[in-house]
Amino acid sequence: MESLEQIRDRLLARFPGxxxxxxxxxxxxAEHSLLLGAAHAVEMARFLRDDPALQLDYCSNAxxxxxxxxxxxxxxxxxxxxxxxxxxxxxxxxxKRFEPGYLExxxxxxxxxxxxxxxxxxxxxxxxxxxxxxxxxTPIWRSxxxxxxxxxxLFGIVFAGHPDLRRxxxxxxxxxxxxxxxxxxxxDYEWEPTPHDRVxxxxxxxxxxxxxxxxxxxxxxxxxxx
Amino acid sequence: MSAxxxxxxxxxxxxxxxxxxxxxxxxxxHGDLLxxxxxxxxxxxxxxxxxxxxxxxxxxxxxxxxxxxLHRNHEKIAENTSYLGSMPYTDxxxxxxxxxxxWAYALAVEKLAGQAVPDRAQYLRIIMAELTRLVNHSCLVGxxxxxxxxxxxxxxxxxxxxxxxxxxxxxxxxxxxxCNYQRFGGCRVDPTPEWLAAASRLVDNFxxxxxxxxxxxxxxxxxxxxxxxxxxxDAAKAVNAGITGPCLRASGYNYDVRKVDGYGxxxxxxxxxxxxxxxxxxDRYMMRVLEMRESVKILQQAFRxxxxxxxxxxxxxxxxxxxxxxxxxxxxxxxxxxxxxxxVSDGSPNPYRYRVRPPTLINLTLLEDxxxxxxxxxxxxxxxxxxxxxxxxxx
Amino acid sequence: xxxxATPSPASAPQPFPAAGNLSDAEREELRRHGILLTSLEELxxxxxxxxxxxxxxxxxxxxxxxxxxxxxxxxxARFGAEIFRPSxxxxxxxxxxxxxxxxxxxxxxxxxxxxxxxxxxxxxxxxAISGGPFKQGYNVLKGIDRFIPVDxxxxxxxxxxxxxxxxxxxLQAQIKGERLTGPGAARHVRSDVTSEFPVPEYxxxxxxxxxxxxxxxxxxxxxxxTKV
Numbered sequence: 001m002e003s004l005e006q007i008r009d010r011l012l013a014r015f016p017g018x019x020x021x022x023x024x025x026x027x028x029x030a031e032h033s034l035l036l037g038a039a040h041a042v043e044m045a046r047f048l049r050d051d052p053a054l055q056l057d058y059c060s061n062a063x064x065x066x067x068x069x070x071x072x073x074x075x076x077x078x079x080x081x082x083x084x085x086x087x088x089x090x091x092x093x094x095x096k097r098f099e100p101g102y103l104e105x106x107x108x109x110x111x112x113x114x115x116x117x118x119x120x121x122x123x124x125x126x127x128x129x130x131x132x133x134x135x136x137x138t139p140i141w142r143s144x145x146x147x148x149x150x151x152x153x154l155f156g157i158v159f160a161g162h163p164d165l166r167r168x169x170x171x172x173x174x175x176x177x178x179x180x181x182x183x184x185x186x187x188d189y190e191w192e193p194t195p196h197d198r199v200x201x202x203x204x205x206x207x208x209x210x211x212x213x214x215x216x217x218x219x220x221x222x223x224x225x226x
Numbered sequence: 227m228s229a230x231x232x233x234x235x236x237x238x239x240x241x242x243x244x245x246x247x248x249x250x251x252x253x254x255x256h257g258d259l260l261x262x263x264x265x266x267x268x269x270x271x272x273x274x275x276x277x278x279x280x281x282x283x284x285x286x287x288x289x290x291x292x293x294x295x296l297h298r299n300h301e302k303i304a305e306n307t308s309y310l311g312s313m314p315y316t317d318x319x320x321x322x323x324x325x326x327x328x329w330a331y332a333l334a335v336e337k338l339a340g341q342a343v344p345d346r347a348q349y350l351r352i353i354m355a356e357l358t359r360l361v362n363h364s365c366l367v368g369x370x371x372x373x374x375x376x377x378x379x380x381x382x383x384x385x386x387x388x389x390x391x392x393x394x395x396x397x398x399x400x401x402x403x404x405c406n407y408q409r410f411g412g413c414r415v416d417p418t419p420e421w422l423a424a425a426s427r428l429v430d431n432f433x434x435x436x437x438x439x440x441x442x443x444x445x446x447x448x449x450x451x452x453x454x455x456x457x458x459x460d461a462a463k464a465v466n467a468g469i470t471g472p473c474l475r476a477s478g479y480n481y482d483v484r485k486v487d488g489y490g491x492x493x494x495x496x497x498x499x500x501x502x503x504x505x506x507x508x509d510r511y512m513m514r515v516l517e518m519r520e521s522v523k524i525l526q527q528a529f530r531x532x533x534x535x536x537x538x539x540x541x542x543x544x545x546x547x548x549x550x551x552x553x554x555x556x557x558x559x560x561x562x563x564x565x566x567x568x569x570v571s572d573g574s575p576n577p578y579r580y581r582v583r584p585p586t587l588i589n590l591t592l593l594e595d596x597x598x599x600x601x602x603x604x605x606x607x608x609x610x611x612x613x614x615x616x617x618x619x620x621x
Numbered sequence: 622x623x624x625x626a627t628p629s630p631a632s633a634p635q636p637f638p639a640a641g642n643l644s645d646a647e648r649e650e651l652r653r654h655g656i657l658l659t660s661l662e663e664l665x666x667x668x669x670x671x672x673x674x675x676x677x678x679x680x681x682x683x684x685x686x687x688x689x690x691x692x693x694x695x696x697x698a699r700f701g702a703e704i705f706r707p708s709x710x711x712x713x714x715x716x717x718x719x720x721x722x723x724x725x726x727x728x729x730x731x732x733x734x735x736x737x738x739x740x741x742x743x744x745x746x747x748x749a750i751s752g753g754p755f756k757q758g759y760n761v762l763k764g765i766d767r768f769i770p771v772d773x774x775x776x777x778x779x780x781x782x783x784x785x786x787x788x789x790x791x792l793q794a795q796i797k798g799e800r801l802t803g804p805g806a807a808r809h810v811r812s813d814v815t816s817e818f819p820v821p822e823y824x825x826x827x828x829x830x831x832x833x834x835x836x837x838x839x840x841x842x843x844x845x846x847t848k849v
């Protein structure tokens with residue numbers, strides 16, 4: 001199979017004006033991916049599927065990723081010359097940089113005919129609130145049908161061109177997108193003998209704290225099961 | 227609602243899943259139709275699967291699957307747990323074959339962290355995976371015959387064999403169903419020679435059970451009438467819809483991840499990939515039976531060639547496991563199809579994103595296409611032949 | 622393991638009212654002479670407890686073990702409970718076998734309401750009891766006893782088929798101890814207690830209501846007093 005750079009160059013030659021970026025995966029798997037611009041994504045996907053050398057006829061996995069807004073604090077060390085003529089001081093200058101978050105859809109493509117793969121393509125939304133529309137790949141690979149509905153349900157990416165975009169796992173009246181990192185789940189841990197501190201802290205909020213037990217005879221605290 | 231909305235032919239994806247369980251709908255082409263909600267509590271939907279079927283008499287003109295009744299937030303929970311902490315959850319993903327799900331997850335994590343697996347562990351993994359395949363396929367055939375109307379008897383035979391294999395699993399791992407056996411870089415416990423001898427004996431006797439099973443089932447006249455030509459799946463359509471596993475191979479398309487990716491030590495084994503010719507329910511049934519026979523061959527080779535040695539990679543680290551930032555997609559051939567895990571690490575002890583590529587959810591994409599034009603009784607058989615397990619469909 | 626939903630003082634072992642003040646030993650002595658003394662209540666409960674028809678209702682992993690309990694090795698038919706009915710109208714026992722999600726909870730409650738009295742509920746497995754390993758899921762109900770009364774809790778993940786059989790035997794013992802008259806009478810012979818429970822609705826973030834306070838109340842306190 002061609003390398004990802006070759007595929008990128010062929011895509012750029014075929015679709016002038018489209019944006020295709022190579023995303024490097026620093027991990028041990030080294031499965032790099034191509035970031036496609038949303039504007040030409042559907043044509044490029046169709047090209048990947050129909051190109052005789054690639055024939056990526058099988059979209060194995062489609063999934064979402066949530067990258068929330070980040071505030072990155074960068075620390076720079078500057079040496080400032082002392083006006084009094086002493087040794088130069090080292091001053092730390094902190095700059096805050098706001099990195100806007102986005103949602104991402106990742107597709108793992110294989111070729112069943114030529115038995116190669118995976119080629120990983122990604123699409124990114126503008127932000128996490130109002131520009132969350134991406135083109136749907138369901139008309140190209142029908143295996144994306146349920147998976148894109150799932151991404152819509154759990155992450156809130158709206159797939160334009162999907163023939164039946166409804167919630168798939170949660171009920172229709174549900175309002176949230178639970179797989180987002182900032183989702184707060186309903187607080188219903190009322191009774192919870194659990195080793196998980198986070199859950200225990202939330203459960204404690206439902207109960208008044210009893211007065212401290214008398215010191216001398218240790219009385220067993222009532223811990224009744226309902 | 228316009229007339230176009232009601233037509234079952236405007237799109238294979240038409241909406242409409244809410245409402246009462248049975249209601250009359252009007253259709254400009256068919257006249258009066260009946261919309262029936264099958265499930266989530268239904269004896270033949272293999273759990274809490276639900277489908278909304280529109281019927282013209284007894285003939286299906288539209289079928290919409292509804293998911294989510296067993297959505298237990300596996301992926302979200304895994305994001306808040308360590309890598310190893312998710313291993314028991316993978317048991318409960320596909321609760322008929324925990325060993326292969328364990329392996330798929332271990333494979334993805336090993337790919338993410340770049341870990342090696344010792345030879346003996348690779349062989350043990352194959353032994354466990356193929357034993358699981360025997361459990362899954364024999365149970366599936368039992369359930370399929372339940373759906374065909376032979377109330378319970380084939381299932382009793384299947385569960386008799388399943389109990390024998392589960393006894394092996396229990397004596398090895400401590401649990402019948404939820405084995406939690408694989409680790410990143412190896413396996414958890416080393417089987418004793420007695421265990422291996424018992425397992426080998428069981429595998430040698432398994433073809434006799436298959437012969438017995440097939441004598442009763444394969445040539446059965448009612449079975450042939452109910453399954454041949456029912457729910458035909460076209461191979462090109464199946465590839466486009468991502469159908470994998472025995473369902474795809476029943477349509478005659480040769481794609482088995484064990485052969486294509488050659489993960490584990492599968493390239494060292496001599497086995498064949500059975501292929502169907504018609505893609506109907508009968509071929510899907512035969513795929514399972516033939517795959518069990520191939521699994522027996524793999525198991526016999528594995529017992530013969532099992533090397534001595536460690537079962538855990540000495541460099542692997544279970545506590546304080548933090549893979550480098552990056553992502554990996556590991557896929558295996560589970561008994562139901564291609565089971566993949568997509569993991570994204572940000573360098574912390576918990577995965578940043580943990581995604582299961584469920585074979586059974588995606589195999590259901592073409593359920594409607596397979597059922598259109600058949601009777602409602604056939605839809606139950608077609609669904610049974612796809613082999614779904616709801617823990618994996620909804621996760 | 623077993624927690625009766627409405628513990629009644631009358632269910633304690635007592636001499637048999639209809640048979641006078643005969644003890645069990647005296648009745649056994651009479652029986653050996655060919656005289657069988659019993660009461661309608663005892664006969665009725667004996668018959669009921671030995672032909673419990675469960676609802677064929679599998680939710681998740683535990684359902685496989687429930688099927689295994691019905692197969693040849695464990696053979697639930699020895700206890701008269703092998704007739705799994707697909708329709709709630711014909712069932713006496715609901716085995717909640719597996720994780721109840723919030724999307725499934727209204728259907729479970731509706732099935733319970735559709736079952737005729739006398740009816741019993743077994744919560745099989747950690748998920749049905751409390752949410753189990755999936756308790757921290759946003760879509761997982763933290764125990765089916767938040768909506769319907771549960772008679773027997775069977776721990777395990779999943780419980781072995783033997784554990785299900787043990788739960789069934791405990792349920793039989795509970796049925797045999799039920800009274801038909803008096804203040805501690807069983808639910809199905811009383812007109813003042815309801816056997817139907819409100820079905821929760823799908824809300825925007827959670828079920829509404831998230832629990833039925835008439836059935837389930839949280840423990841009085843969970844927080845340990847601070848150590849001095």
